[in-house]
Amino acid sequence: MSRERALLHTVDNQKIVACLRLAIGRLWFIIQCTFFILHSSQAQPVGHFLTDTIELGRPFQYALTVRHPVTQDVFFPDTARQFAPFLVQNVAVFPTRTQADVSTDSAVYTLVSFEVSRARVLQVPVYLANKQDCTAVLSLADTVFLRSSLPVTNRPDTLQLATRTEPVPLPQQFNYPYLALVATGVGVLLGAIYILFGKALQRRWRRFQLARRHAQFLNTYNRLTRNLGPESTQETSNEAIVLWKQYLETVENQPYTSLTSREIAERIQDDRLADALRETDRIVYGGSFTDQSPLALRTLRDVAVNAYERKLISE
Numbered sequence: 001m002s003r004e005r006a007l008l009h010t011v012d013n014q015k016i017v018a019c020l021r022l023a024i025g026r027l028w029f030i031i032q033c034t035f036f037i038l039h040s041s042q043a044q045p046v047g048h049f050l051t052d053t054i055e056l057g058r059p060f061q062y063a064l065t066v067r068h069p070v071t072q073d074v075f076f077p078d079t080a081r082q083f084a085p086f087l088v089q090n091v092a093v094f095p096t097r098t099q100a101d102v103s104t105d106s107a108v109y110t111l112v113s114f115e116v117s118r119a120r121v122l123q124v125p126v127y128l129a130n131k132q133d134c135t136a137v138l139s140l141a142d143t144v145f146l147r148s149s150l151p152v153t154n155r156p157d158t159l160q161l162a163t164r165t166e167p168v169p170l171p172q173q174f175n176y177p178y179l180a181l182v183a184t185g186v187g188v189l190l191g192a193i194y195i196l197f198g199k200a201l202q203r204r205w206r207r208f209q210l211a212r213r214h215a216q217f218l219n220t221y222n223r224l225t226r227n228l229g230p231e232s233t234q235e236t237s238n239e240a241i242v243l244w245k246q247y248l249e250t251v252e253n254q255p256y257t258s259l260t261s262r263e264i265a266e267r268i269q270d271d272r273l274a275d276a277l278r279e280t281d282r283i284v285y286g287g288s289f290t291d292q293s294p295l296a297l298r299t300l301r302d303v304a305v306n307a308y309e310r311k312l313i314s315e
Contacts, residue, residue, distance in 0.1 A: 043068035045126040047139035053147040054113060059089055064139065065106040066126050070098055073129035076107060082124050086111040119145050207315050210251075214308045217247045218301070225297045237283040237297070244300050251307045270306075272299045 043066050050061040062083075068074050079088040090110040097104045113120065123141040127134040194201075224240040245256040245264075256264055261277035279296035282288045 043072060043074055043126060043128055043137055045137055045139040047124055048142045049144045053145050055147055056116065057112060057114060059110050059112050062109045062111055062122065063106065064109065064124065065104060067102055067104050070101050070103045074105060075127040075129065075134065077124040077126065083109065083111065085115045085120065086113050086122065117146065119143055203315060207312060210311060210315065213250065217243065217304065221301060234284060234287045237280060240297060241280050241284065244304060247304055248307055251311050268303060270303060273303055276300055
């Protein structure tokens with residue numbers, strides 16, 4: 001009797017164990033299904049530093065990976081605000097990989113830090129798009145440590161800075177940007193003056209040159225004819241007449257130096273000029289100096305003055 005009870009007790013225990021196993025199996029199946037559903041329906045951002053230690057001012061990298069359903073749109077964090085206190089220098093974005101209706105997006109950020117804190121923690125948000133708004137999901141926090149480049153020493157700090165108050169002369173440098181600015185300003189000013197007053201200035205310059213050449217001609221011509229006498233008539237008169245022809249050629253733009261006296265008289269309509277040229281020809285070619293010779297030379301001078309005045313008016 002006791003043996004039968006033992007057998008019944010053993011069978012009952014086996015049934016209980018089987019029921020417990022079945023219940024545990026079903027619970028594990030439900031947990032796996034729930035995990036799979038959650039795993040497939042919600043994005044999972046994972047961010048971590050690719051190095052444990054960093055140096056001040058030297059670039060380092062931070063990787064961010066997001067797994068999400070293929071139908072879910074995600075937005076990565078703003079590099080201008082959400083990586084503080086680090087500064088983002090560059091971003092490398094990788095193509096999306098999709099497997100079993102789950103997509104994976106990833107990016108590697110090149111950061112730089114100028115903070116002197118020993119440890120820095122970074123946690124960035126990833127935004128999930130929906131019909132009304134975006135939901136922010138934070139990545140797991142990761143920590144990076146600052147590595148000092150200063151040598152480690154156990155010696156107490158007994159050093160003191162030495163003060164030096166003597167002035168140190170610095171070499172002077174030429175200010176090329178200032179020179180370029182001044183040259184540009186002067187060029188603009190000269191250009192504006194030329195546009196506004198260019199024609200008037202050119203006219204004044206031509207009149208000035210004309211007056212200067214006329215003054216030089218009168219000075220030389222008067223010096224040659226002032227003390228003209230029989231002993232130096234031929235040579236001096238020839239020099240004065242050549243000077244007169246050259247000056248008229250410059251003023252009126254006519255080839256007077258290659259023309260004869262008759263041709264010159266025909267081009268310049270002046271009754272006195274024909275008689276004066278005949279008199280100067282007798283002086284040059286015949287060596288004859290008379291009382292009419294000084295008058296003829298003065299007539300040539302008057303013709304040159306009249307030509308100058310006409311040219312001055314036309315300018």
